[in-house]
Amino acid sequence: MEILVVGAGFAGSCAALLLREELGAKVTLIEQCAVPGGMLRTLYTEEGLPYEYGPRVVSVFRGTKDILPFLRRFLDLQERQIYQGTRLRPEFPVIPFPVDAESLRKLPCGEAIERELAEIRRRGSAPGERDLRDYLESSVGPTLTELAFEGFNRKFWGRRLEQMPAAWGKLRRLERIAAVGQYRLPSEAPHYYPTGGFNPLFDKMLEGFDVRYGVTVERVDRSAGRVEVVTNAGKFSADLVITTAPIDALLGCRYGPLEWRGYRVEVEVIDEGRHGCLGAAPDGIPFSWLYTPWPETVVCRTTDFGVIHHGARAADRDGPTVLLREIVDDTVSMYPVWWEDAKFYRYLADASTIPGVIPLGRLGLYKYTTTDSTYSMVRRLIDSLERYLAGEAAERYDILRNVRGDWGN
Ligand SMILES: Cc1cc2nc3c(=O)[nH]c(=O)nc-3n(C[C@H](O)[C@H](O)[C@H](O)COP(=O)(O)OP(=O)(O)OC[C@H]3O[C@@H](n4cnc5c(N)ncnc54)[C@H](O)[C@@H]3O)c2cc1C
Known part of the structure; x- marks a missing residue:
């Protein structure tokens, strides 16, 4: 079976790899950018200092712990103590968050x-x-x-x-207030940062795959039992297309575009000194990032990548660090909004009527995901693929709903 995967982000790359390894499929990927990774890329400042626009660490939130052995096939994961802080008003001291x-x-x-x-x-x-x-x-x-x-x-x-x-x-669970802070950000497993950043992940996962970079998919059609993918670089066809591109655009935005919330970022390199620049929790560990919820600032969160990359207690933390400020920008597709629920499910129902076209990933399934929940999503798809291919539209719709999961991460 010839399979085309649209998007070489984490969802697309995982899907391609598992399809090849577990089903022996021949997979080609189409990626609009010049490099793979999507949101999950390590970027560099002019000075050559690394920072991340999307995921800062790998964690197990609501996905599965299987993400850790999977990633360890490709990356050396280093444990990190992640502490969040908040300044509830500009004149207030920094305190832990939650x-x-x-x-x-x-x-x-x-x-x-x-x-x-x-x-x-x-x-x-x-x-x-x-x-x-x-x-x-x-x-x-x-x-x-x-x-x-x-x-x-x-x-x-x-x-x-x-x-x-x-x-x-x-x-x-916004109502939770502990008597005394746990400080370290809880997740089912510790948080990890990969040695050398996230980019080697994609070099290794995509080894041996035919990836067409700089190709943007505009829409999908069905013709003579195959799926046709129309791109800026001509048409591709396959037996099955798994697409991590936005579902609304793929279906011609027939019900209008789906709304998103997101951040644009501002990056600054500063001389941090030894102890982080965002303050520290009562046990002395510096905060990795800080929330500023008051309405008079456009900045929602500031991240100190020195703490994440070198670890909170690393002796070599003298020197510059990258500070990244997140500023609300609704043109950036990061967080889907619950009030678009009905519209999204209309798109999903329409996608289910096209045999051989499977939307996936955060853009394809309009879902806030993390790397662990993305991996779980791909796993659910692979495990139900046979049923999906044999099923009618109604069954395909149910399977896609299950692959997506609910509104939690
Ligand atoms: C600000 C932010 C912080 C995050 N922090 C964390 C964190 O700390 N820990 C964690 O685990 N997760 C975190 N995440 C989530 C993580 O980034 C995602 O779960 C994961 O990267 C989603 O992968 P994806 O492949 O579904 O989407 P994407 O990474 O968006 O990949 C989609 C790919 O498809 C390509 N594409 C899109 N449209 C087309 C088209 N029409 N034609 C061709 N190619 C196309 C894109 O260029 C992209 O490469 C964060 C996300 C954001 C946005």
């Missing part, structure tokens, strides 16, 4: 927050379900809701809290 009761107490409005949390505990009722404001105010109190969520929500999602569903808070 916030904990002990750190909140030290803030200028710490007493008000503590009083509200005590009152919520005394009432003992479940969080309100009317909307996100109700959910948050009834579980963390109005002061913390305003400081940590109100400004950020307006800045990033362009919505007030009462325009968001309570389910959003539940999904992300």
Whole structure:
């Protein structure tokens, strides 16, 4: 079977590799850029210092731990202690994020927050379900809701809290406040940064594949039992096309474009000194990144790549570091938005009616994914491919829904 994979990002590259290894398929990849990797690339400043635009570390969030042995086939993964911090107001000190009761107490409005949390505990009722404001105010109190969520929500999602569903808070467990911070960012497994950055991953995964770079897919058609892919460099045809390009564009944006939220980035090289420049948690470990949720700044998060690349306690941390600031920009496709749910599923239903065309990845399935959940998604597809190929449109639709998973990562 001849298979064409559109996109040589992590989803496309994983799919190509597993299809070849497990099904012996002949796979060609088409990639619009001059290099593979998509969001998962290590970039370099003019000074030659590395930084990442997308993933900073490999973690196991809601995907499977299988990601770790898979990546270790290609990369040497080094464990990293990842600490997140936040400055809830410009004049406030930096505290760990997720916030904990002990750190909140030290803030200028710490007493008000503590009083509200005590009152919520005394009432003992479940969080309100009317909307996100109700959910948050009834579980963390109005002061913390305003400081940590109100400004950020307006800045990033362009919505007030009462325009968001309570389910959003539940999904992300925004109500959790530990008594004392765990500081180290929790995930099922530790966080890892690969020696030499992420780029060698794609050199190794794609070894021996025919990858056509600089080719942009415009649409897909079906003709004489094969799938035809129309690109800026002519037509390609295959028995099966797995596409990690945006699903709406692939179907001619017939229901209108799907909305996204995202960041553009600003990169600055600074002389960091030995201890990081974003502050440190109470146990002395410097923060890898810092959130600034107040509405008066356009910057949402700042990352110190010195901490991520060299490790929090590395002795050789003198010298310059790359600081990356993320600034809200809705033209960048990073986070799908839940209010496009119905429109997305119309696109998915249409894609299911075209035999031999499978949307995949964060753009193809309009899903916020991480590397571990991307790998899980590809695994689910490979495991259900036989059924998918034999099934009718309704079954293909169900399989694709299952491959995508829910709105959680
Ligand atoms: C800001 C940010 C931070 C992140 N942080 C983390 C993290 O810390 N840890 C983690 O595990 N994950 C993180 N992720 C998620 C991770 O980047 C993704 O899960 C993963 O890279 C998705 O891979 P993909 O192949 O689905 O998409 P992409 O990486 O977007 O790849 C899609 C590929 O398809 C190509 N393409 C698109 N359209 C066309 C077309 N029409 N024709 C030809 N080619 C096309 C693109 O050029 C690209 O190469 C982060 C993502 C972002 C955006």
